[in-house]
Amino acid sequence: MMIVLAFLPIIGFAQEFELTGKVIDASMDFPLEYASVSAKSIEDGSIINGGVTNREGMFSIKLEKGTYDLEIEYISFEVKYISNFTIDKDTDLGTIKLRAKAGELGEVTVVAETTQVEVRLDKKIYTVGKDLTTAGGTVSDALGNVPSVTVDIDGAISLRGNNNVRILINGKPSSVAGFGDQDVFQQLPAEAIESVEVITSPSARYDAEGTAGIINIILKREKTLGFNGSIRGTLGDPKNTGAFIDLNLRTDNFNVFTSLGYTDRTRPGNAFFDTEFSNPELDFNRIIEVREYNRNGQNYNVNAGAEYFIDDMSSVTASLFARLGDDGDVTTNTNSRFVDGIENSSTVRIENELEDDESFQYSMNYEKRFDKENRDHKLTADIQYSSSNETKTGIINENQILPSDSLVAFQDNLETEKRDSYLIQADYVKPMGDAQFEAGFRGDYSDQSQGFLVQRQNLETGNLEIDEFVSSDFDFQQNITAVYTQYGNKFDKFSFLLGLRYEQTQLKGTTTPLVPENFDRNFDFDKNFGGFFPTVNLVYELGEDENVTLGYNRRINRPRSWFLNPFPSQSSRVNVFQGNPDLDPSFANAFDLGYLKRWEKLTLTSSIYYQRETDAFERVERDTGRRTEEDNIQINENIPINLSSEERYGAELGILYNPTKWLRTNLSFNYFRFQSEGSFEGIEYGATNESYFGRFSSNVILPWKIQWQTNAFYRGPRVNAQTETDPIASIDLAFSKDFLKDDNLTISLNVRDLFNSRKRDQFTIAENFTSNSSFQWRVRQVTATVVYRFNQQKREQNRKGDDDDGDFGGS
Structure with missing residues (x-):
């Protein structure tokens, strides 16, 4: 027994x-x-x-x-x-x-101790998720730390000094990006970003939109097995309060991910304008204008989804992104008017604007792999629906305070905007040894409607009366259908990727003035155009850690809706922006020659580039010939036009140097020059602009494992057809310390724009006036951030080491 x-x-x-x-x-x-x-x-x-x-x-x-x-x-x-x-x-x-996955042929992985850069045939990928100076900041702050990218004083994003850049989210146009409105990037948290792809020589797989290239923002989406997540909180001055939760649950059969965020921010700014007029018909010859901006905004963000693994070879993913915004902005504008140096009148204009906006995006993705041994042989299909609704109400109250107190103008504005967008996309990839074939289809169809109602107070009767010359409805459709194919191969040390893309575009606009009889022309348009967009990307490996790349691509710049809407903005009585329905798309041919060399502790990346663009966009300022009814002030307008051509060339250099474990440095420099030529209404607007910008970053590990990061940025002077812009310099500082077992708690403190110097100073010469101006979009910001992680490590070894990009701040 x-x-x-x-x-x-x-x-x-x-x-x-x-x-x-x-x-x-x-x-x-x-x-x-x-x-x-x-x-x-x-x-x-x-x-x-x-x-x-x-x-x-x-x-x-x-x-x-x-x-x-x-x-x-x-x-x-x-x-x-x-x-x-x-x-x-x-x-x-x-x-x-x-080994790191090569999503494209000819990938070269450049790794420093904390800076990760993947250099591929057509792009560079920067991991920016842990830059200390952007903790508690926005997506705009994070993009400003990426080499080749600059974010200017009022949030406009440029690539190599060119603001005609296409911005994608996870490889697709998205309501996350506000359908091209870059203001949204100043509201989304930087912590949502996993990496940024800088695509200066896009392959045929990508949209042909954006003559400067493409910036593709990859949002975080954890795939770690088990349940894990993190909680973050921020507190800053001026007010920068935020709370964020990231959760992820991964099993063998599915992956569920979600990010929830709430922010409450105040962004004070200021501006100064000193304008001298040469028109003898005016009652004065000089205006000094002082503006104070007090912008407040509360935003809620949700990014959630689930990926279901049907089997080892296929999966389906459904995701939702939602953003709700509630903003309140107050702008105080003081105007002082002078005659021969003596102030004879002064007004104060207060604009109180409330904005409610909501964006939703629903996505469905299917992925099918055909080869268990080569998982890059696959078919992906995407369906995406996006919608955006925005309502702005604005009360403008302008009073004269000199020589006597009196009401000059009272205005009630209502702006509404609704946009629906549909995206259908399919991509097929078949590797064949060292070769690879790709083909795909994309349909991007959107419909946008804008309503604009302006009511002004009649100073004699006190009643509000609709302004029939400004109030209007504008409906805009953009429909793009594209197909592409590309083939790449590698022979010993030589790799190539050749592609051809065809895009058919329709831009259709219908303008309905409140009283059509007031206008002697029809503003409607229906533009249809198609074209082929070839791409060539070549790589020659001089050694295991050294290569030369050459890229060529043809690009297009389609005018956005606000560039085509013929009715003026109402942010100022005397300085207005007005769209141009006659604006045509511009086309560009671009070449890029790059060189990369890696040593044990030093990595060098460099390139020179050239681009020629026809019918390039230029914004010009002119006297409308109209005067304000209340006080006979000259009204100037800023409109976009097509110039005949623009040539742009430049060079960039990047150096990653990590001499020891406690010191890491990063340097990038970009020089560019462009020359434009063309005229409008008999006036020549051609100009030559030569400028440069550079960044330097150092990351030092102090005693007790305190991290100290310093980012410095400098942008040289710039010139366009009418305006000279002075240099801009700024410095950001950040400190960080980990606590608890496994470093699960991190506390950081950063200061953006330490010396409060990030200002744009300009001098403009127009036909009837000259102007000196200074503009500061946001004053110095101090932010403290606390992060607690559960069931996950700090990810210091994420992929190839720390995922701290270490790249440097911009303006």
């Missing part, structure tokens, strides 16, 4: 063996934490057992005696397969090396 009992465990339970090993990054010999290891049935592919690696990259799983297919996986790395693996004893697989 005792003998039978002794053998019961063997009879009733199969014996288990321990499978162990270590997973590292092949390029850096660095352990990969949270890599997943799965043992699957060779009959049906079901997962028998699995686990994840620890901080040292080690794993251990239990398996019964038998034969399995092993799969070792880490996000953005190639999957390692071990087929028909038999275990009949405790086994150590030793060190398993994973």
